[in-house]
Amino acid sequence: MSSVLDPIFGNATGTRKPVATPITVAPGDGIGPEITEAVLRILQAAGASIAPEFVEVGERVYRSGNTSGIPEDAWASIDRTGVLLKGPITTPQGGGYKSLNVTMRKTLGLYANVRPCRSWKPVVSSRHPDMDVVIIRENEEDLYAGIEHRQTEDVAQCLKLITRKGSERIIRYAFEYARTQGRQRVTCMVKDNIMKITDGLFHRVFEEVAAEYPQIETNVQIIDFGMANFVHRPESYDVIVLPNLYGDILSDVAAQMTGSVGMGGSINIGNGGALFEAIHGSAPDLPRDVANPSGLLLAGVEMLRHIGQHPVAARVMNAWLATLEDGIHTVDIASEQTEKRVGTREFADAVIERLGRVPESFTAAEAEAPSEPMRLPHLSERSVESATKVLVGVDVFLDWRDGSAEELAARLKAAAPAGGPQLVMITNRGVKVWPQGNPKTLCTDHWRCRFQGNAVTHQQIVALLSSFAEAGLDFIKTEHLYTFDGQAGYSLGQGQ
Ligand code: NAD
Numbered sequence: 001m002s003s004v005l006d007p008i009f010g011n012a013t014g015t016r017k018p019v020a021t022p023i024t025v026a027p028g029d030g031i032g033p034e035i036t037e038a039v040l041r042i043l044q045a046a047g048a049s050i051a052p053e054f055v056e057v058g059e060r061v062y063r064s065g066n067t068s069g070i071p072e073d074a075w076a077s078i079d080r081t082g083v084l085l086k087g088p089i090t091t092p093q094g095g096g097y098k099s100l101n102v103t104m105r106k107t108l109g110l111y112a113n114v115r116p117c118r119s120w121k122p123v124v125s126s127r128h129p130d131m132d133v134v135i136i137r138e139n140e141e142d143l144y145a146g147i148e149h150r151q152t153e154d155v156a157q158c159l160k161l162i163t164r165k166g167s168e169r170i171i172r173y174a175f176e177y178a179r180t181q182g183r184q185r186v187t188c189m190v191k192d193n194i195m196k197i198t199d200g201l202f203h204r205v206f207e208e209v210a211a212e213y214p215q216i217e218t219n220v221q222i223i224d225f226g227m228a229n230f231v232h233r234p235e236s237y238d239v240i241v242l243p244n245l246y247g248d249i250l251s252d253v254a255a256q257m258t259g260s261v262g263m264g265g266s267i268n269i270g271n272g273g274a275l276f277e278a279i280h281g282s283a284p285d286l287p288r289d290v291a292n293p294s295g296l297l298l299a300g301v302e303m304l305r306h307i308g309q310h311p312v313a314a315r316v317m318n319a320w321l322a323t324l325e326d327g328i329h330t331v332d333i334a335s336e337q338t339e340k341r342v343g344t345r346e347f348a349d350a351v352i353e354r355l356g357r358v359p360e361s362f363t364a365a366e367a368e369a370p371s372e373p374m375r376l377p378h379l380s381e382r383s384v385e386s387a388t389k390v391l392v393g394v395d396v397f398l399d400w401r402d403g404s405a406e407e408l409a410a411r412l413k414a415a416a417p418a419g420g421p422q423l424v425m426i427t428n429r430g431v432k433v434w435p436q437g438n439p440k441t442l443c444t445d446h447w448r449c450r451f452q453g454n455a456v457t458h459q460q461i462v463a464l465l466s467s468f469a470e471a472g473l474d475f476i477k478t479e480h481l482y483t484f485d486g487q488a489g490y491s492l493g494q495g496q
Contacts, residue, residue, distance in 0.1 A: 020051040021307045024077040024084045029059045030282025031291035031344075032087025038293040038348035039085070039300045045352040046315045048304055053077045058089030062097050069100040078108065082273040085303055087296065088282040101268075105139050108272035111166065112173045113137040113247065115266050115279065116298070117254040122361075123324040124333045126259030130235035135254055136177060137247025138170040139268060144244045151476045152399040155446035162198040162243060165379055167205040172377035173269075174241035175213045180370040185217040185238040186210070189226040189246055197491060202243055208380070231257070255279050262292030262332045265299035267306075276303040289343035292330035294320065297351075305369075314367040316351070321359035323350045393421050393452035393481035394461045395490070399474040401445045405433035412449055415471040420460040421453035452481065 027036040040052065055074035062069045069089065078084050089100055104110065114136055121129035147159040171188070178186050188206040192199035203220055210218040221229070223246045230237055230250065234257060242250060255264045264279035278295030297320060304313035327339030328350040334341050342350060358364040400408055405426050412423050426434035427450075428443040451464060461480070468475050482489045 020049040021083070021309075022051045022053060022081040023303065023307070024055055024074070024081045025052040026055050026057045026074065026084060026086045026089075028057065028087025028282060029090040030088060030284045031286055032058070032089065032282055034289065034344050035278070035291050035293035035296045036085070036087045038344050039296045041348050042297060042316055042319075042351050043300055043304070043312070046312050046319070046355050048309060048312045048316075050304075050307070050309075052085075053081060057086070057100060059092060062092050067096055068098050068103045070103060075107075078273055083303060083307060084273065084275045085296075085300060086275055086277040088278060088280060090282040090284060102144070104275060105268055105270075108270055108275070109140070110268035110270035110272065110275060111138065111140050112170055112269045113139045113251065113266065114177065114269065114302075115251045115255065115264065116302075117251070117258050117264060119258050120260075120263060120324060120333075120362075123329070123335070123337055124259040124263065125335055126257065128234045128257050128259075131254075131258060133230075133234055133237045133254060134177065134181075134183065134239045135247060135251045136170065136174040136239060136241045137251055138166060138242065138244045139270075140244070141166045142244035144248075149477075151397065152445045153401075154444040160195070160198050162201050164201060164205060167202045167243075168209060168379055169377045171202075171206050171209045171241055174239055175209055175216060176374045176377065178216050178239045179213060180372050180374045182370075183216075183238045185219070186213075187218070187226070187237055187240045188220045189223045189240060189242045189250070190220065191223045191246075193222055197489070199243065206241070227253070230254070251279075260292070260333050261295075262330065263294045263298070265295050265297075265302055267299065267302050269306075274303070274306055276300065276306075289345055290331055291344050292332050293344055293348060294330075301365075308369065310369040311367040314365040315355055317365035318358045319351045319354040319356070321362040321364070322354040322357040323347070325359050325361055326350070326354070387484040388486075389489075390483045391456045391458070391480055392454075392483055393424075393450060393456055394464065395479040395481065396449045396451065396465070396468065396475050397477040397479075398447045398449060398468075399445055399476050400447050405437050405443070405447075408447060408449070409434045411471065411473065412468075415467045415473065416451065417460075417463050417467055420464055421451035421456050423449060424452050425450040446476075450481070 025036060025040065027033040043050065055077050057070045057074050061071055091097055091099065114134060116134045118132040119126040119129050141161050141163060143158050143160050145159060145161045148156065150156040174186050188203065190199040190203045192203045206220060227250055231253065234254065240250065255261060258264065261280045266277050266279045268275040276299035278299055280295055283291060301313045301317050327337055328342055328347065329338045330347050331341055409423060409426060416423060425432060427448045428441065428446065431441050433441055433443060465475060
């Protein structure tokens with residue numbers, strides 16, 4: 001590890017400038033080292049008070065046998081600094097390597113992914129020249145909890161986990177972001193016409209938090225319509241907050257729509273630290289000194305704001321905008337507006353030459369910190385209060401290949417102990433097949449058998465499963481049915 005900047009400055013009068021903020025820098029692979037070098041040079045020339053600690057993560061670490069790609073000294077540095085500026089890394093082909101970004105996100109609790117996606121007209125041509133949107137994606141939950149099972153010959157499942165606390169934290173973050181950055185509208189996208197309980201919870205929490213920000217316009221869109229509309233009219237969106245999977249997809253779509261993958265920065269933020277990076281990868285196809293360092297530079301600007309160095313962030317941003325305006329472009333954004341095509345190093349030199357200038361056609365960046373600081377997401381009482389939870393039944397999932405739904409129902413009824421919960425429904429792939437199923441329904445070997453009763457106990461459920469074991473019925477999973485303050489905490493099943 002080494003520092004490229006002198007961390008502490010003293011002067012002849014004996015007054016001391018503040019100690020430079022330590023940051024961890026991982027240059028990464030492929031174009032990573034050269035864009036990182038370019039970015040640090042610009043930040044340094046702009047007067048950023050940062051003390052980088054360099055760590056190695058990525059391909060070489062993976063190949064040394066570390067399946068996470070992150071060695072201990074990198075973790076130690078990130079623990080110390082809480083801020084990581086990271087170049088793109090190359091994930092080696094073949095199995096056994098864990099996604100470095102997912103590991104970092106989970107280990108550091110980086111619950112929010114923030115992607116500003118805007119078009120840079122007229123410098124970068126885009127079919128959406130007025131697009132200026134910030135996508136805020138929940139980063140930890142949803143289908144990305146990584147809980148997957150193959151349960152039968154035919155069926156595999158992935159658990160979608162949406163929590164009230166996780167939803168409230170990301171949604172509050174989105175509103176705080178909008179409030180402090182002067183954004184006018186927050187849109188939430190979900191699919192709660194189908195996933196009424198999971199996406200429904202995200203939607204409900206959105207409405208609750210929105211009520212605390214009456215000055216911000218809000219709307220909720222079903223993700224399929226929302227995404228289609230976004231692609232058609234991105235300029236009508238401002239801040240968008242989404243659960244993990246939808247956010248993953250939309251943020252990549254939006255980044256492409258700006259016109260250049262080389263111009264997007266990405267921020268992952270959480271209680272355990274903050275990670276700033278470009279949205280693009282290590283671009284192994286590019287020759288040396290060709291890559292556009294702008295994505296990582298914009299991430300670096302966000303990093304400076306994160307550590308409270310707003311005037312320096314504005315200086316860098318304005319010099320970068322002036323460079324674009326002057327027609328100094330890397331090859332990926334070269335167009336008829338280009339006066340000079342430059343490589344990575346020369347682009348950085350051009351930005352440094354323009355430090356102190358403000359752009360003429362682009363809006364200049366504000367040097368002031370937002371007057372209202374961001375109130376880090378806190379949880380409301382709703383997220384910690386407890387509801388009255390009552391056990392009313394159990395869904396028993398069976399691996400069954402020995403006949404029809406009618407025959408299965410007969411076996412289950414014969415096996416279920418009297419006095420306990422009784423069979424009320426069987427579904428296959430969520431479609432009701434008993435009672436009164438449709439013979440045309442495609443059935444797999446995976447049956448959900450719902451048992452309900454009054455004042456059901458765990459002992460009754462254990463007795464039910466015991467009787468199935470004795471009857472040779474292969475139950476592969478159970479889900480208990482609860483009501484919360486009298487509301488069913490389970491889906492009712494199609495056809496019911
Ligand atoms: P990529 O983003 O590296 O490249 C896609 C295309 O964009 C290529 O044509 C490339 O030349 C171009 N490009 C990317 N960055 C550019 C820049 N700064 N300037 C000019 N052109 C640029 O995506 P890929 O080729 O699919 O992935 C390459 C490697 O990067 C893979 O190993 C992948 O796993 C990794 N990756 C890492 C990250 C990350 O570290 N956050 C993100 C995405 C991909």
